[in-house]
Amino acid sequence: MDEALETLGEQLYTRIYSKHKEAAGKLTGMLLELPGPVLRQMLQDEAMLTAAVEKALRALQLEQEPSRVSCKEEDNVSASSDSLGEQLFELVDVYNTGYSQKITGMLLEQHKEAVSNLLSDPKLLEEQVHVALETLKEQNEETDFSDVSDADDTEKLGERLFSLVEEMDSLHANDITGMLLEMEPAVLRQLLSDHTMLEAAVGKAQSVLDTGQ
Known part of the structure; x- marks a missing residue:
């Protein structure tokens, strides 16, 4: 872990420990998977940090209760796309890409089961957010030069x-x-x-x- 990330980790741990002593280590580890700029913003924005910690806590509870996850998966089949979309948007928004709405829309085009997996797997979600972001940036570049085709x-x-x-x-x-x-x-x-x-x-x-x- 590089020094900058280690310092961020220490600062995050101190902030989280005051409210969640037992899970502070695990929660800090989960948040450290987010990009550095997002973490720095969290340390300055209490509301953003609280929201991210709550999401990490929910993910942690799901990991610790596999029996309840299997029931929840059945519920998710009947869960409305709206609620899945809202949950997904909240998680995507943490990455502060400036394209939260568009990225959420792109991810929601997948099967409901795949979307549910994203909600419970932060690493998978991070990968897909990056891929969607790259696609959006490429599309934007193409639009900027839409008058220029490859040939000419x-x-x-x-x-x-x-x-x-x-x-x-x-x-x-x-x-x-x-x-x-x-x-x-x-x-x-x-x-x-x-x-x-x-x-x-x-x-x-x-x-x-x-x-x-």
Whole structure:
């Protein structure tokens, strides 16, 4: 465990111990599976910490009472999707992704049994939240550049780059743009959205041209 996480663990343990002496160690361990930024926020936000501890306690009780879990699984079949959705949203919201509603919707597309498993398995839930988050981010990137298809991706990026490079160095705009287009499309998009980064890349290309002449 790295030092930062260890410090967070100690701080969490101290806060949890005052209310849940017997289970403090286990609860702290469960919460430490959450991402670092979420844990730091919890230490500053009492309500968020309390909610997370209560959820961890419920998960702990389920682990300790396997006989009741089997009955609960039967109940869950008749449980309404609404209540499952609410419980899932509460857990997803702890990760503070900014996409809680969308991620919950994506996870609820699974079978009811799979959703119930997520409610009782924090590790599985964390994995699925990350996967859903990545998918959402990719979708957002695609929408940002929806006008650029794979076939003419580089061509359009090249046109946009050329017009910006021409403002900086009209004499060598063609050569510089050609050099920049050897980079990955993702890097080129960054250059288009970050002027400082573009200036640095153009400067490097100019140095290469000067050396070559």
